[in-house]
Amino acid sequence: MQTIKYLLHDDDLPRHYLNILPLLPQALAPPLDPQTREPLDPGKMEAIFPMGLIEQEVSVQAEIPIPDEVRDVYALYRATPLIRARRLEKALGTPARIYYKNEGASPAGSHKLNTAIAQAYYNKQAGIGRLVTETGAGQWGTALSMAGTFLGLDVVVYMVRVSFDQKPYRRAVVETFGGDICASPSDKTQIGKRIRAEKPDTSGSLGMAISEAIEDAVGTPGSKYALGSVLNHVILHQTVIGLEAQKQMELAGDYPDVVIGCHGGGSNFAGIVLPFLRDKLNGRDVRFVAAEPRSCPTLTEGEFRYDFGDTGGMTPLLKMYTLGCDFVPPSIHAGGLRYHGAAPIVSHLLHHGLIEATALGQKEVFDAALTFARAEGVIPAPESAHAIRAAIVEAERAKLEGRERVILFNLSGHGHFDMAAYSRYLEGGMED
Amino acid sequence: MQTIKYLLHDDDLPRHYLNILPLLPQALAPPLDPQTREPLDPGKMEAIFPMGLIEQEVSVQAEIPIPDEVRDVYALYRATPLIRARRLEKALGTPARIYYKNEGASPAGSHKLNTAIAQAYYNKQAGIGRLVTETGAGQWGTALSMAGTFLGLDVVVYMVRVSFDQKPYRRAVVETFGGDICASPSDKTQIGKRIRAEKPDTSGSLGMAISEAIEDAVGTPGSKYALGSVLNHVILHQTVIGLEAQKQMELAGDYPDVVIGCHGGGSNFAGIVLPFLRDKLNGRDVRFVAAEPRSCPTLTEGEFRYDFGDTGGMTPLLKMYTLGCDFVPPSIHAGGLRYHGAAPIVSHLLHHGLIEATALGQKEVFDAALTFARAEGVIPAPESAHAIRAAIVEAERAKLEGRERVILFNLSGHGHFDMAAYSRYLEGGMED
Numbered sequence: 001m002q003t004i005k006y007l008l009h010d011d012d013l014p015r016h017y018l019n020i021l022p023l024l025p026q027a028l029a030p031p032l033d034p035q036t037r038e039p040l041d042p043g044k045m046e047a048i049f050p051m052g053l054i055e056q057e058v059s060v061q062a063e064i065p066i067p068d069e070v071r072d073v074y075a076l077y078r079a080t081p082l083i084r085a086r087r088l089e090k091a092l093g094t095p096a097r098i099y100y101k102n103e104g105a106s107p108a109g110s111h112k113l114n115t116a117i118a119q120a121y122y123n124k125q126a127g128i129g130r131l132v133t134e135t136g137a138g139q140w141g142t143a144l145s146m147a148g149t150f151l152g153l154d155v156v157v158y159m160v161r162v163s164f165d166q167k168p169y170r171r172a173v174v175e176t177f178g179g180d181i182c183a184s185p186s187d188k189t190q191i192g193k194r195i196r197a198e199k200p201d202t203s204g205s206l207g208m209a210i211s212e213a214i215e216d217a218v219g220t221p222g223s224k225y226a227l228g229s230v231l232n233h234v235i236l237h238q239t240v241i242g243l244e245a246q247k248q249m250e251l252a253g254d255y256p257d258v259v260i261g262c263h264g265g266g267s268n269f270a271g272i273v274l275p276f277l278r279d280k281l282n283g284r285d286v287r288f289v290a291a292e293p294r295s296c297p298t299l300t301e302g303e304f305r306y307d308f309g310d311t312g313g314m315t316p317l318l319k320m321y322t323l324g325c326d327f328v329p330p331s332i333h334a335g336g337l338r339y340h341g342a343a344p345i346v347s348h349l350l351h352h353g354l355i356e357a358t359a360l361g362q363k364e365v366f367d368a369a370l371t372f373a374r375a376e377g378v379i380p381a382p383e384s385a386h387a388i389r390a391a392i393v394e395a396e397r398a399k400l401e402g403r404e405r406v407i408l409f410n411l412s413g414h415g416h417f418d419m420a421a422y423s424r425y426l427e428g429g430m431e432d
Numbered sequence: 433m434q435t436i437k438y439l440l441h442d443d444d445l446p447r448h449y450l451n452i453l454p455l456l457p458q459a460l461a462p463p464l465d466p467q468t469r470e471p472l473d474p475g476k477m478e479a480i481f482p483m484g485l486i487e488q489e490v491s492v493q494a495e496i497p498i499p500d501e502v503r504d505v506y507a508l509y510r511a512t513p514l515i516r517a518r519r520l521e522k523a524l525g526t527p528a529r530i531y532y533k534n535e536g537a538s539p540a541g542s543h544k545l546n547t548a549i550a551q552a553y554y555n556k557q558a559g560i561g562r563l564v565t566e567t568g569a570g571q572w573g574t575a576l577s578m579a580g581t582f583l584g585l586d587v588v589v590y591m592v593r594v595s596f597d598q599k600p601y602r603r604a605v606v607e608t609f610g611g612d613i614c615a616s617p618s619d620k621t622q623i624g625k626r627i628r629a630e631k632p633d634t635s636g637s638l639g640m641a642i643s644e645a646i647e648d649a650v651g652t653p654g655s656k657y658a659l660g661s662v663l664n665h666v667i668l669h670q671t672v673i674g675l676e677a678q679k680q681m682e683l684a685g686d687y688p689d690v691v692i693g694c695h696g697g698g699s700n701f702a703g704i705v706l707p708f709l710r711d712k713l714n715g716r717d718v719r720f721v722a723a724e725p726r727s728c729p730t731l732t733e734g735e736f737r738y739d740f741g742d743t744g745g746m747t748p749l750l751k752m753y754t755l756g757c758d759f760v761p762p763s764i765h766a767g768g769l770r771y772h773g774a775a776p777i778v779s780h781l782l783h784h785g786l787i788e789a790t791a792l793g794q795k796e797v798f799d800a801a802l803t804f805a806r807a808e809g810v811i812p813a814p815e816s817a818h819a820i821r822a823a824i825v826e827a828e829r830a831k832l833e834g835r836e837r838v839i840l841f842n843l844s845g846h847g848h849f850d851m852a853a854y855s856r857y858l859e860g861g862m863e864d
Binding site for chain 1 (some may be wrong): 434435436437439441442457504507508509514520537539540541581582601602603604605607608609610653802805806809810811848849852853854855858
């Protein structure tokens with residue numbers, strides 16, 4: 001029997017997160033205070049985040065211990081499997097060896113649980129009893145609700161309206177895990193009411209939902225805000241993906257020529273990439289590709305400049321690739337990738353030529369999703385299917401060039417709550 | 433960190449299925465030819481099954497090798513995890529140690545893939561290009577579609593109408609894996625047309641869908657029928673669950689006092705139970721509990737007698753607990769448990785006092801599902817939640833008695849495509 005799964009036992013789970021900040025050749029541009037345009041005093045973030053997370057946001061320590069209580073919850077589902085996609089290789093007739101890390105094996109269905117548990121933990125440590133957040137496709141809202149249940153915090157979720165409507169069962173999932181959820185923009189916040197008055201038919205956006213969640217968190221005693229991507233501490237928590245993948249690639253006796261992730265805010269991409277990027281900074285030859293939707297081409301067509309993380313201008317200014325904080329992306333099915341900005345860490349890496357980005361059409365992405373599902377038996381989230389498509393492009397290039405290539409991609413989540421999009425695709429009604 | 437997951441590596445996957453037939457103290461009553469009422473000539477089953485499966489149906493060999501090609505596909509997802517449900521134990525405040533085998537980790541979402549792959553394999557060996565089947569909740573139709581894709585066979589699925597309507601996305605799942613699916617009773621078969629003429633508003637039943645699938649298979653050249661439960665060869669394939677669980681319980685350093693599975697046709701229940709039953713026949717003290725819905729109480733209120741496996745009277749007569757082959761169960765949400773009969777093997781064990789059965793109400797089952805989801809982070813299929821409820825009853829009894837008890841149950845599948853039922857429960861509209 002050919003080995004295709006590379007498992008790790010609980011004792012081999014990472015004990016530290018990897019903080020890439022102190023290892024970067026050039027320093028990351030700091031967030032700015034929107035009033036003064038001066039580097040933000042980290043203490044000012046305490047209105048929305050607990051100090052444990054703020055410290056991680058600006059830490060210069062390369063390895064940050066994972067608390068035992070967090071590791072205990074990780075053990076429910078980590079290490080996620082690393083799979084050699086032999087059936088996909090065969091279907092493509094490629095000489096490439098394709099591996100994927102299956103974060104869809106998380107009980108929340110995606111990688112988002114990795115940071116949700118850590119954020120719930122540090123908020124609980126700070127005495128917080130209620131977390132408020134936004135969600136695009138619903139993966140993040142699901143993950144934070146689950147983490148809240150595990151650690152004993154209430155969770156409130158503002159879900160981008162178009163996704164809320166496209167995915168009727170996400171609400172039931174979040175509620176099954178005990179979270180409260182509503183469509184955004186809503187009537188529960190001032191900013192939500194203002195947006196609805198100005199644009200009554202808006203489909204919503206992550207930027208709007210972030211503004212609502214922050215307003216709610218700041219205005220409700222005992223509450224903090226939780227963000228599912230973009231910020232340094234979120235990406236820090238996601239490095240468990242790449243750290244595990246490194247050990248698992250060792251078990252497989254292989255090393256990737258290229259590491260691929262889909263890109264919305266940047267957390268799953270950076271999560272799998274950063275541990276391998278550390279190798280690259282130490283001289284290893286390895287490429288990194290961020291796959292984003294052509295309809296929201298932040299990395300490939302955005303400007304690299306300071307901008308707000310939300311629509312309402314409530315966040316600090318972040319130096320990042322951006323389409324402008326007022327940009328409302330089309331209602332594509334990969335709702336988790338509909339974000340005007342990009343993580344400052346990912347933006348910095350792209351700006352300095354350490355990673356590449358590619359923009360993909362919705363149709364080719366769903367073609368790739370079907371090819372993958374039929375070969376490997378896993379229905380990917382539409383977001384994750386961007387990574388699959390980019391991996392297939394690499395594999396086809398290897399075939400054309402007639403040479404081996406080792407491809408590793410992150411399957412950030414499963415698509416079990418995205419079947420309305422698959423129905424549409426199967427009926428031939430998918431827009432490109 | 434406390435260990436909670438017990439994993440097996442590919443090399444430790446079972447190499448044989450366990451055939452319980454030659455180990456039973458009393459012989460199983462044979463299927464009868466409905467015309468002659470004499471024991472059925474196995475050769476007569478060749479109209480609907482390939483010889484490889486018929487041989488397994490009547491084999492007297494206790495260990496039957498798993499073909500390499502089947503093991504290669506199993507390796508995509510097996511061994512499934514055995515989990516110590518420490519968080520559930522804590523939530524219940526029980527001294528019991530609770531373990532569950534998570535068959536929901538299969539890419540098809542349930543244990544059904546175990547037999548689907550084997551059945552597709554033996555049909556392919558026999559030169560069959562098209563498999564026809566029925567599905568209740570949709571788990572079996574999904575699994576057979578996936579197996580068909582993996583092994584290169586076309587798959588046609590007749591889905592019980594009430595489930596087809598309750599679960600709009602099951603269709604998309606089956607189609608994503610390349611299967612054809614329609615609601616049953618349909619207009620595609622004579623029996624389907626006849627039932628629709630007699631009962632235009634029928635919600636359908638597994639018995640009706642089986643009749644349609646058999647008619648289609650028998651009438652279409654190059655086709656065979658595939659059954660997802662009940663028969664000996666199906667149960668044979670499911671013993672990989674219990675065989676793995678035995679090795680994993682050894683890793684955990686524990687042995688169950690009671691093994692629990694939900695019961696519809698009997699395959700997931702028998703799959704986890706039979707390897708432990710072999711131990712019981714060798715003198716080990718262990719109990720077995722089959723959990724069925726109170727609205728379809730085959731084992732607890734049915735008669736033990738010969739009956740047809742389907743509504744149309746097309747199958748051989750099977751000696752089993754039955755509510756009568758014309759019984760149409762109420763439209764409960766655990767559609768996979770809506771079957772008038774029970775596997776002859778399970779019926780035989782119950783009749784001879786080797787196992788117990790319990791009937792549970794829908795409301796208490798969904799209460800258990802929510803308790804489990806919030807404790808363990810896994811949303812169970814409504815079918816599997818019957819096993820959870822029965823496990824909780826055992827755990828609460830252990831608490832009352834103030835003593836330890838080791839409980840093992842099979843989580844036969846996840847509930848990701850059952851969120852409409854969860855929505856209803858969360859809104860307070862669940863019927864008992």
